[in-house]
Amino acid sequence: MKLPTNTIVQHGFNTFTLTGLSLLWATILGYINPWFTPLTVFCLLIGYGSEVRKSETNESPTINL
Numbered sequence: 835m836k837l838p839t840n841t842i843v844q845h846g847f848n849t850f851t852l853t854g855l856s857l858l859w860a861t862i863l864g865y866i867n868p869w870f871t872p873l874t875v876f877c878l879l880i881g882y883g884s885e886v887r888k889s890e891t892n893e894s895p896t897i898n899l
Contacts, residue, residue, distance in 0.1 A: 851881030
């Protein structure tokens with residue numbers, strides 16, 4: 835049995851997204867200075883921009899027996 839090699843990652847969070855969310859909550863709760871807001875926005879934008887996108891083709895992965 836051959837395993838498919840064209841898998842699609844379905845999750846929506848990566849390290850930069852989680853870092854941005856953590857900085858956002860730390861700012862909201864008052865744990866860090868509001869001057870970290872540009873860093874928070876920068877981390878969220880990097881996390882959003884580096885997500886794995888679904889390919890343009892509509893091919894679904896199949897298992898060849």
